[in-house]
Amino acid sequence: GEDVEQSLFLSVREGDSSVINCTYTDSSSTYLYWYKQEPGAGLQLLTYIFSNMDMKQDQRLTVLLNKKDKHLSLRIADTQTGDSAIYFCAETWMDSSYKLIFGSGTRLLVRP
């Protein structure tokens, strides 16, 4: 089935690390993505991970994938006020062309 779940809200202090979590139900997912959406804007692709990987690091971003638990997380190190946005995880499958299944989004608020 197609279902991606995220917690709705996260508040952190500037300079701390943020961890945004996501669970998905379909083990046939091939790629998993993290997108960022700022107010009034479209979606910005932050990073992605292939389903046979456990971890991917890209500057301040670390993605962890636990396939057994179908759990994906995004860690943002040294969170800045400019990181305040809604973060969406999404999955897609090789046999579904470019159809993305999105979670409901996590609103990250970074307090000065």
Next chain:
Amino acid sequence: KAGVTQTPRYLIKTRGQQVTLSCSPISGHRSVSWYQQTPGQGLQFLFEYFSETQRNKGNFPGRFSGRQFSNSRSEMNVSTLELGDSALYLCASSLPGSHNEQFFGPGTRLTVL
């Protein structure tokens, strides 16, 4: 390289009317996908086009349709608008073999009165 562009950015229509939204993908991208974003339903896949052919379709009524032109530009049309069609409509383009990375445009905000 220019990003994905969508026109118009904002649109106000009344119930029963029809609307056409346009999307120009990143140069060289041949796949265009459309998504609807609402506060209640979140981001939902509408359809995807590749080389002028619809390859995939989401669970939306037949009032929602689309097409793609030979230059990869795409349009989506919604007929007989309903209040519930008010949403942000996002278009994304993708390059084949690019890990399915999709690059999104800024969206068209449609309000149905």
